[in-house]
Amino acid sequence: MNLNKHSKPVIFFTTLLGWIFLVPLSYLIPKKKNLMVLMGAKDGFFNDNVKFFFLYLAEKKPDQEFYLLTANRDVFNELNQKYDNILYYPSCKAYWIMLRSKVFVVDNFSWMDNCRFQLFWRAKIVQIWHGIGFKKIQRSNKFFIQETSSLYRRFILNFVGKLPKYQALISTGKFFTEKFFKPAFISDHFIDTGYPRNDIIVNPEKYENALLNSDVETISKVAEMRKNGIKSILYAPTFRDTGGDGISDEILDLKSLNEFALQNDLVFVFKLHPLPQYQTISDDFERILWYDNVKDVYPFLPETDAMISDYSSIYMDYILLNRPVFFLLYDREKYETKDRELHTFFNDFIVGPISTNQQKLQEDLIENLSNKDLFKGKREEIIQKSYDNIDDKASERIFNFIQEHYLRQ
Numbered sequence: 001m002n003l004n005k006h007s008k009p010v011i012f013f014t015t016l017l018g019w020i021f022l023v024p025l026s027y028l029i030p031k032k033k034n035l036m037v038l039m040g041a042k043d044g045f046f047n048d049n050v051k052f053f054f055l056y057l058a059e060k061k062p063d064q065e066f067y068l069l070t071a072n073r074d075v076f077n078e079l080n081q082k083y084d085n086i087l088y089y090p091s092c093k094a095y096w097i098m099l100r101s102k103v104f105v106v107d108n109f110s111w112m113d114n115c116r117f118q119l120f121w122r123a124k125i126v127q128i129w130h131g132i133g134f135k136k137i138q139r140s141n142k143f144f145i146q147e148t149s150s151l152y153r154r155f156i157l158n159f160v161g162k163l164p165k166y167q168a169l170i171s172t173g174k175f176f177t178e179k180f181f182k183p184a185f186i187s188d189h190f191i192d193t194g195y196p197r198n199d200i201i202v203n204p205e206k207y208e209n210a211l212l213n214s215d216v217e218t219i220s221k222v223a224e225m226r227k228n229g230i231k232s233i234l235y236a237p238t239f240r241d242t243g244g245d246g247i248s249d250e251i252l253d254l255k256s257l258n259e260f261a262l263q264n265d266l267v268f269v270f271k272l273h274p275l276p277q278y279q280t281i282s283d284d285f286e287r288i289l290w291y292d293n294v295k296d297v298y299p300f301l302p303e304t305d306a307m308i309s310d311y312s313s314i315y316m317d318y319i320l321l322n323r324p325v326f327f328l329l330y331d332r333e334k335y336e337t338k339d340r341e342l343h344t345f346f347n348d349f350i351v352g353p354i355s356t357n358q359q360k361l362q363e364d365l366i367e368n369l370s371n372k373d374l375f376k377g378k379r380e381e382i383i384q385k386s387y388d389n390i391d392d393k394a395s396e397r398i399f400n401f402i403q404e405h406y407l408r409q
Contacts, residue, residue, distance in 0.1 A: 015160050023118050026119070034407050036066040036101065036105065036407065037087070037103070037105070037123075038057075038069065040106075042110065043071035043110065043114075044072050045072060045213075046079060046296070048296065049130060050106065050196075051296060053398065054066075054068050055209055058209075059209075061399065067085045068086050069094060069098070070086065070088065098119040103406050104124070105126045106127055109138070112160070124167040124402075131314070132172050132180060133311070133312070133316055135341065137184045140184040141341055165187065166185060168188065169181055169185050169190050170191050171192050172193075172194050172195060172388065173387050175386060189405075194393075194394030195394050198317060201302060202390065206392050214297070214300065215291045218291050219299065222267060230267050231306065232305050232306075233268050233305065233307070234297075235270050235328075236308075237309075238273060241340070244331070246328055251358060256358070257288065257358065258288050261288065269288075271297050297314070301317065301321065306325065306369060307324075310329055311342060315349075325375075327352055352368075
């Protein structure tokens, strides 16, 4: 949430113009009753929950008037070849549609930047968010509390739109609504519908264009290997504010890991966080593949036989497949004190072997992938605790709520 020193004057000036011109315009220009705009993270990448909600609308609700907003020129050019409802921001067309939009659907916390907060001033904001997990986020995080401790700081954050109130916030079930989301956000409604991205984990064939913006080459390679009896293991570590992961922290030795994979008919797929920490990644290993870290990983999950996780929320998506999960928690003390706070219930959700080094991880993999899965029943309990619905209809439930509460009014 920290504002860059060099950008502060620019942010202040553009935000001030937004309050002076755009907010009054939002009262003068009437909202269009059935109009909805969607926007993904990182100024409009095509991935995560917004991507799959967009695909649901495009393929299942073609009569609904909606647009995908992006400030990324590459995303716009790629999607504009397939869809005629892609908006590039900033543009006059985008301004007009944003001011007239009745509903704005987001899955991130950067949606309000660059005057979008003012352009959507009178729209109903539906926050899908980007995962249920264990990190204390937003208003429940101690760093957030420290940053909003002064009246002046709260005024500034309100001024730039960083303390928003939502009309609806999407959750997966009652447990995470009460323990995770309500302490973190202010919202009129908390809706336990499930996530759009989970629809294609439960039903990989649901959407014709589900592989858009995915690493299709890696997915195909792994699918072919699995046909030949090679088990795939996804390593998807979370981002650390202080930097690092299993590779850069020298917990994993890639050469020996590759040998281990060859000996045990495995392939490791590394999906690093979208905030890249590597300029180049070696592709010299036969059984270590690198999933493009800015591409959508969710269509790939059904092609994996197991996952290596840490504190990442992707574990709570993957668990829907009820396949083995291994936890590489080599830096927990550092992570909790210097990176992110974790909810106390994290311990209850660790269902799988825990390791702090490569040797123990490899021993766990051999034992649990070759023998009977000892954690299957425990994972089933976590699934039932975390999800009110385990099907491919999350997007449908979200749309029905939006239509009933906002689009028909």
